[in-house]
Amino acid sequence: DAKTTQPNSMESNEEEPVHLPCNHSTISGTDYIHWYRQLPSQGPEYVIHGLTSNVNNRMASLAIAEDRKSSTLILHRATLRDAAVYYCILRRVSGRDDKIIFGKGTRLHILP
């Protein structure tokens, strides 16, 4: 399975944009890039996903490099409630083998 690499932790100031990087140099053509986040004492929640084009939703934006070997999750204006662990995941579908493997993620600290 293709792996992702993320920084262990990042800090950002409240109300400023945050760019969370993810490297996935062994990504295959059919791998989707998904982002989830896990708030303290909660289960993970879906943030966004994409294949080739940049994506926007109400929570965040996803910028995907042209060669797809890296991507960046963008929180446009971080709040204290965005402090969480953010997971970048590649989802590969191969018949019935549809595992979603999480790495260690990036712990995002928001400074007031």
Next chain:
Amino acid sequence: DAGITQSPRYKITETGRQVTLMCHQTWSHSYMFWYRQDLGHGLRLIYYSAAADITDKGEVPDGYVVSRSKTENFPLTLESATRSQTSVYFCASRRLAGGLDTQYFGPGTRLTVL
């Protein structure tokens, strides 16, 4: 309310005992998953199921057994609990619809094995 629930939320047991963690979803999603999360690790996949009566091993299946006789339920059994199985366990289901591909997670079960 629709959603994914886990029970119990907290469980303390002793080494060697059998423990079953329950997971129930009301959406009729085909896929369901079990993960464990330990300090210093991210989420690790234990087992998953593509549909009723279809299950597959994940990254760390040893010591666990699953079944899926009904679409909405996906119980996880520790047949003989060990201290190394002390962890927080998350169940999830997967929704595929309208171009969205999303996993929904339950609130977790915190299991302590003494």
